[in-house]
Amino acid sequence: MFNYILVSLRILITSLVLMFFTSSACAMSMDDVEQRMGEAEQLRAAEFSPEHYGEAKESLVDAKKYIQMGKNDKARKALDKSANELEQAILAVQTMSSKFSGLVESRDRMQMTDASYLRDDLVLRAEQDFNRVVKYVEDGNMERAKERAKFALQTLRSAQVVSLRKQFVRPVVLKVAAGRKxxxxxxxxxxxxxxxRLRKEVEHLVKSSPDKQVKMHALAQQGQAKAERAIEVAKLGRKMREDPSMVETLRDAEENRLNALGKQLGINLSGAHSAEQQALLLQQAVLAMQKTYQKQLQDSDKVIASLNAKMGIYEGDLASMNELRRKLQLKRDAEAKIERLTKLFNPDDVEILLTPDADVILRMKRLNFRSGSAVIPPNTYAMIDSAVQSILMFSDRSIRVEGHTDSAGGNLYNQALSERRSDAVKAYLMAKLEESRTIESVGFGEEKPIANNETLQGREKNRRIDIVLLAPRS
Structure with a gap:
């Protein structure tokens, strides 16, 4: 009987302790530590601060065990230790991501590269050097960390150069060689x-700036396209040499194309005896049309000027109406283009939004950067290329790239990170678009969330890049 009562008392005490840790201020501490643990995991503490993070996990497990055993004081100490280790881990993570961002991002590029392009021995050396830097940062020895970071960066870049030649230089070389045959x-x-020339430019970038992979990617694509065009022309030339009658066939096809164009312009090209004469007639027709349109525009301008003079008293109302009409027309034009844009994207990858001011937002939902990194994952290049095609459809619009983060990591940290990420996407777009396009980048950090930062799904939505196609302002 006595034993039964003793067991019952132990169960009651354990229950009360559990209630204490799950419903009191201490429970908040437990919840806070677990939430902080999730934040540390998201920030890659296991990579950038393995010792502090490991100690924090062990102490949290111990705290839960002590709660079960009813050892209140020990549970509190273990929980405090876990919280302290987590704070040190997050501090080390932020130090790595901010003070050694170049090193972190070089390593990210290496890790995101297809293994077939990498040399195992260089990868192993790079990881060892990187881990030494991490150890010095955790120990608070920043001088040694900076010294070791130089060696680590050299090793990483050696690994990068080998892989980049295989990724970007070799495909162009092979295409040019095929054309040479x-x-x-x-x-x-x-x-x-x-x-x-493009192959040489890529080779130069590989040697001098191995971190500029986005530009290499763009140049390599252009180089392959030019080499493929040369191959296509060479094949056609060889066929024409083997079958000279193809020259006449091609000439007839070109003549038919010009005649069709002439028909659309309302002129008869049958009297022209050469391609040069046909081209001259077409040019004259286009110039005549331009003069007609210019005359019509001049007449219209006179009518409009006259009407404006008569209706000056309504100028304010008309200005407002014209502005509304202008915005409405911009929205209609944008809606028509957006309907075509939807065919370019998987809705799970990119969300297309239209604002009241007729700005078009391409929300890159699957452009998932690694935590603390601004390296664009290579598997998202195709998605951004589709965004480039969308931008080309809005040729009269300037572009703003916006970087957003979740709330993990602190305001200053997130602000700097969002700026680096928007700059990275801007650089990608600039490599793909004409120099005349106006592109700006801005980072908003955690200031403009679109979902609840308290949930995992919400934080994932808040970590985003928006490419905004700005409607012309009046």
Missing amino acids: LKAREYAPKATATAV
């Missing part, structure tokens, strides 16, 4: 020369 230099000298 077909005598592409003879049949398509311009395209071949351009492909060779």
Whole structure:
């Protein structure tokens, strides 16, 4: 009987302790520590502060055990230790991501590279050097960390150079070599020369700036395209040499194309005896149309000026109406283009939004940067290329790239991170678009959430890049 009562008392005491830790101020501490643990995991504490993070996890497990055993004081000490280790871990993470961002991002690029492009020995050395830097940061020895970071960066860049040559230089080299076998230099000298020049530019970037992978990617694509064009022209040239009658076939096809164009312009090209005469007639027709339109525009301007003079008293109302009409037209035009844009994107990857001011937002939902990093994952290049195609449809709009983060990590940390990420996407777009396009980048940090930062799903939504196509302002 006595034993039964003793067991019952122990169960009661354990229950009371559990209630104490799950419903009191201490429970808040437990909840806070667990939430902080999740934040540390999201910030990659296991990579950037493995000792502090490991100690924090062990202490949290101990705290839960002590609660079960009814050892209140020990549970409190273990919980306090876990919280303290977590704070040190997060501090070390932020130090790595801010003070050694170049090193972190070089390592991220290496890790995101297809393993077939990498040399195992260089990868192993790079990881060892990186881990030494992490150890010095955890120990608070910043001088040694900075010294070791230089060696680590050199090792990482050696690994990068090997992989980048395989990724970006070799494909262009192979295409140019294939064209050489077909005598592409003879049949398509311009395209071949351009492909060779672009290959040299990529090679130079690999040696001098291995971190500029986005630009290498763009140049390599252009180089391959030029080499493929040279191959296509060379194949056509060889066929024409083997079958000279193809020249006449091609000439007839070109003549039919010009006649069709002339028909659309309302002129008869049958009297022209050469391609040069046909082109001249077409040019004259276009110039005549331009003069007609210019005359009509001048007449319209006079009518409009007259009406404006008569209706000056209504100027304010008309200005407001015109502005509303202008915005409405911009929205209608944007809606029509957005309908076509939806075919370019998987809705799970990109969300397309239209604002009241007719700005178009391309929300890159699957452009998932690694925590603390501004390296664009290579598997998202195709998605951003689709965004480039969308931008080309809005040729009269300037572009603003906006970087947003969740609330993990602190305001200053997130602000700097969002700026680096928006700058990275801006650099990608600039490599793909004409220099005349106006592109700005801005980071908003955690200031403009679109979901609840208290949930995992909400934080994931808040970590985003928005590409905003700004409607022309009046």
